[in-house]
Amino acid sequence: MNSKENEPKLIFVKKPNNFMGIKINDNMVELHVPQIFHKNTDKKEYRLELLRFLHSLSLATTKSEDVQISDNELVGEMWPIESYFWMINDYFENGYYFNREKKYFHDNKGKIDWKRTMRTTPIYSNGNIIYDKLVTSRITASNDRITQIYKICLSISLKRIGWFRNINFKVDVQQNMSNQIMIYLIQKELESTFDNIKRVRFKHMLKILRNIKNDSALSNRTTYGVTNYYYVVERMIDRMFKGISAKQLKVYNPYGWWEVDGEKTKASLLRPDTIYKKDNNVYIIDSKMYKYGYTAEKSDLPQTSSILKQIAYGNFVKKMHPDKNVRNVFIIPYDKELDEFKLLNKTKILEYIGKASGEWNTNNVEHNSIYTYVIDYMYLLMNYNNYNDTLIDELCSSIEEHISKK
Numbered sequence: 264m265n266s267k268e269n270e271p272k273l274i275f276v277k278k279p280n281n282f283m284g285i286k287i288n289d290n291m292v293e294l295h296v297p298q299i300f301h302k303n304t305d306k307k308e309y310r311l312e313l314l315r316f317l318h319s320l321s322l323a324t325t326k327s328e329d330v331q332i333s334d335n336e337l338v339g340e341m342w343p344i345e346s347y348f349w350m351i352n353d354y355f356e357n358g359y360y361f362n363r364e365k366k367y368f369h370d371n372k373g374k375i376d377w378k379r380t381m382r383t384t385p386i387y388s389n390g391n392i393i394y395d396k397l398v399t400s401r402i403t404a405s406n407d408r409i410t411q412i413y414k415i416c417l418s419i420s421l422k423r424i425g426w427f428r429n430i431n432f433k434v435d436v437q438q439n440m441s442n443q444i445m446i447y448l449i450q451k452e453l454e455s456t457f458d459n460i461k462r463v464r465f466k467h468m469l470k471i472l473r474n475i476k477n478d479s480a481l482s483n484r485t486t487y488g489v490t491n492y493y494y495v496v497e498r499m500i501d502r503m504f505k506g507i508s509a510k511q512l513k514v515y516n517p518y519g520w521w522e523v524d525g526e527k528t529k530a531s532l533l534r535p536d537t538i539y540k541k542d543n544n545v546y547i548i549d550s551k552m553y554k555y556g557y558t559a560e561k562s563d564l565p566q567t568s569s570i571l572k573q574i575a576y577g578n579f580v581k582k583m584h585p586d587k588n589v590r591n592v593f594i595i596p597y598d599k600e601l602d603e604f605k606l607l608n609k610t611k612i613l614e615y616i617g618k619a620s621g622e623w624n625t626n627n628v629e630h631n632s633i634y635t636y637v638i639d640y641m642y643l644l645m646n647y648n649n650y651n652d653t654l655i656d657e658l659c660s661s662i663e664e665h666i667s668k669k
Contacts, residue, residue, distance in 0.1 A: 271313065271426050273302065279496070279552040284320055284488015285423075292426050297492060298557045299598040299640040310427055315644050317344060322498035323489045342487045343474055346467040347420035351430070353464060360413040360464065373399035409452060411436060412445045413464075415480055416471045423485060438481050445480075446472050493552050497536045499647035500550035500594055500638070504655055506537035517579040535576050541659055545587050547576045547630070550594045556637065559603035565593055570619045570633060577630025589630040590662050593619065596640040604637075612639045613654055615661055634662045 271292035276283050279297070286293045296316055303309040321341060353360070379398040386393040414436035425431060440448075446469060453465040472480070489495065506512070518532035537548035549572075554563035565573075573591050581589045599610050609616065619633040636658065 273300075275300065276492075277554070277557075279493040280490055282488050282490050283492045284486065285317060286488075287422060287483075287485045289483045290431065295488065297552065297596075297640065299552075299596055300644075301598050301600050301641050303641075312641065312644065314344075314424075314427060317342070317487070319495050319499065319644060319647070320487070320489055320492075323491050323494040341474060342423065343467075343470040344424065346470040347424045349463075349467045350417050350420040350471070351425070351428070354417050359417075360410060362407050362409050369396050369398060376400045408440065408448060412440070412449060412468065412472075415445070416468045418481060419471055419475075422483070423487075436481070438479075442472055442475050442480060496552050496596055496643075497550050499643050500548065501537040503643065503647045503649070503651060504537055504539050504548060504594075504658070505650055506539055506548070512538060515576070515580060515583070517575065533572060533576065538580075539655070541655075543587055544590055544659070544663075545580055545584060546590045546592055546659065546662070547573065547580060548592045548594055549573050549576075549633075550596075553595050556595050556597035556640065557601065559597075559601070559607060559609075564595075564635070565619065565633075567621070569593075570621055573619075573633050574621055574631055577628075581628070581630060589628075590666075591630045591633040592658070592662065593633050593635040595635070595637050596643055597637040598641075599637075599639040609637065612642045613637070613657060615665070618665070629666055632666075634665060636661075 271285075271294045274293055274295045275298045276295050277298045281295075283295045283297060286295070294313060294316070296313075300312075300316065303312055376398045380394050380396070383394060383396045383398065386395055414434050415438055418434040418436055421430060421432070421434065449465050449468050449472065453462060453469070456462060456465075500506075512535070515538055516532040516534050519530035521528045521530055535547050536550050537546075539546040539548065549565075549569065551565070551569070553565060554560070573593070577589050577591045581587075597604060597609075599612070599614075604610065614637050616635050616637055618635060620631055
């Protein structure tokens with residue numbers, strides 16, 4: 264086993280609808296990350312951020328989030344990353360897994376099994392009973408198909424995330440069974456054991472095997488990623504800012520109507536990214552990966568179509584809740600370490616940059632203004648699963664402060 268530096272190549276992607284994820288070809292690892300991904304100078308932190316980025320990809324296909332993903336937006340299989348790490352840890356702690364069984368021998372090696380020995384025919388000598396054919400038992404490791412499948416799962420794990428720990432060695436194994444047969448055999452083993460450690464091991468192996476779309480489990484080429492990373496950003500911000508559930512959000516999906524030939528037909532619906540409720544206020548948050556996050560150019564801020572859509576959300580929500588204050592918000596991920604933002608004195612995790620509105624609106628209602636903020640992408644990436652009440656309060660207080668100044 265050899266271990267050497269195995270640094271992945273970082274490729275920065277500007278457009279959120281281009282591929283983002285990981286591509287592996289033999290020992291070459293490419294990570295396609297958003298342009299606003301800031302490479303940490305601390306190697307340990309940097310690898311944790313890369314791992315977090317890979318974890319974030321699954322948000323784009325989380326069914327419970329009520330996001331519909333087409334086949335061409337998911338590239339490759341969904342990776343069970345936790346199972347890969349478990350397999351690698353298991354190998355380094357315990358070595359290759361073998362089905363261990365007790366076997367019996369007629370020799371003087373191992374533990375004597377007196378019950379079985381006394382079933383043999385003894386020798387009688389000078390009034391003594393002598394058992395000259397001792398039956399001994401030993402626990403032996405059988406190099407069977409389960410061991411082969413274990414090695415295949417370990418090989419997959421090392422190829423896909425071995426770089427994270429600078430591990431670069433190959434498992435000596437060949438695949439001579441289809442994935443379907445391997446899944447069947449491991450499932451059978453799982454159902455026949457009450458050993459908790461074995462059950463955990465087999466469950467992780469099943470996750471890895473079920474993840475493989477074709478029978479080429481040991482392929483040296485693999486891809487995992489999405490072409491809709493803007494969905495990922497939406498989900499991250501929705502989680503961080505305590506958005507209402509997907510089920511609750513459905514009632515806030517406005518849609519148009521077509522009336523043709525005397526028949527009325529629904530047009531496609533609109534879906535706001537996040538709705539957060541606090542006190543008597545309803546905050547409608549749109550969170551997209553606009554180029555402004557890495558250019559700081561005003562021309563790269565949300566365009567008129569996005570502004571119009573956000574105001575339409577505001578009108579719809581106000582109609583549903585006439586007694587509540589409706590606030591419209593844009594949140595744009597950015598790289599706070601960029602010089603362009605430092606020159607603008609924008610270096611905080613959350614920064615207010617201005618507001619958008621439409622000149623066609625004559626009604627003086629608050630949701631006709633869209634208060635716009637940038638949030639540091641690296642902070643968002645590392646903390647999206649943690650509700651940050653302080654950050655939420657900061658956002659809400661800032662909006663109310665800007666409204667009071669009008």
